[in-house]
Amino acid sequence: MEQRRRVLLLGWVSGMATAPLWAAEDRTGGDPLGSMQWPTLRKQYLGDAPMRFSDAVVVHTPAFADDAMNVPLQIDARALSGVGGGVQRILVVVDRNPVREVLDFEPLRALPMLSFRMRLEQASPVRALVQTRDGQWHVGSRQVHAAGGGCTVPGASRADGSWKTTLNKVQARMFHNVIDGSRRLRLRVMHPMDTGLVAGIPAFYIDRLELRDAAGQMWWRLGLHEPVSENPMLSLELPLDGPREFRLQGHDNNGNRIDAEVKA
Template sequence: MVRLPLPALAALALLGAAAPAAPAPGRPPTVARDPLGSPLWALHAARLFAGAPVVFDPAVRVALPVIAENQHIFPVAVDARALGGVRRIVILADLNPIPVAVDFAPGGAAPWLALRIKLDQRTPVRAAVLAGDGRWHVSGAWVDAAGGGCSAPPVSRARGDWAEHLGELRGAAFATPEGTRLRFTVRHPMDTGLVENVPAYHVETVTVAMAGHDPARLTVWGAVAEDPAFTLLFPGRPGAATLHLRDSNGREFSGRVPGPDRP
């Protein structure tokens, strides 16, 4: 495990970056019937998919607990490798006040992602995958949660030490039979703006570059857990990874993670 140092830029709107352009005039949005029966599915689907066809597809594998033991750090892993030409993976919790957690463009990475999010109440948690066929492939499940994951102050705020460690990066790369698994975390309070007197402040963009592969990019919202931790999968043994992050106050953080078994 390596510890990486740091140090500044801009901001994004809640669903704007996750939503494609609006459908052409006269073209009604195509909203698939939701097998989970969520009261907000039609709203999110119309906004996120903008009329593109949507299918519910078990080929999108979403691994998650059906009961949230801790609604502040709820683990989700998405595997869309069964689909071809994946361009985007959007992870959302329908009934969260901030529904979209992350919008992942794999680039040269495999269409596989693991992270931790916040849950504010019982909700469907889903992955929506834009594949090479131009359709959104969606899968997910209901999760029982006690609530308050988005509306309670982060632990680092309560301890008061968050500013001392802001932007500290840690990461490691591991060789597996599937390729190189890269895991990294950054110290950040990931404030949602839903706590009294604490404005929204969160990581907004993450770029991961590994030699020989197009960069992977993540657009991130405050629904991702405090001190975000991401795990990506790259084909082969590509060597060192370069990380670049930017938060909503314009601060930038960069670091490097050596490849497996390399200094």
């Protein structure tokens, strides 16, 4: 009888020890980085669309951001080029930025790959949400640590007033064979890219860029948001074969137009 009581007691204690593990609820929605913000972010941007975390979406960025106002970021989704009809859209978001959405890229005739710099307010997962043409979302993520404050400090051109003389001026250059089978287009558009989070300075940023050839065909489309760094520098990959003359067009959220020739 005494031995049976001991067995029952041990079983009860064992159950108490393991029950919390069985009952534990994953409130991160299966996020490999364990972010509590991910379920809300997924609902906001992906809704009920099918998604999976994927190593095919590569997010290159420093593990620690020395300059939170200029965090280099490269998104490479070329591994999905033959999946689900190819890449339709790349959406870059940051879990813990006050403005989560950073950039929205439609590659169209370009390769599904781009590089740029962004602001980071605090340590956070940085994500590339890549949608293939079959409607499936593929999510690549990287945790980035930072001292913080990148979204709430005015840029250099805003501080010294030089943005007034350089606004929306474009510098462009094409590099051949940087990646096998492609040409790299590097653009710099002068703009303060104000986040609206600095006292007395409203949000003022480029919100649309498009690249078209001489026939009017669009090669890629970009939607930019406040967290993109001041004077955005963008690197995009175009197929090796194709037109040698393009036109970059766009505008900022105040209606100021961007229009420049781009030649190989």
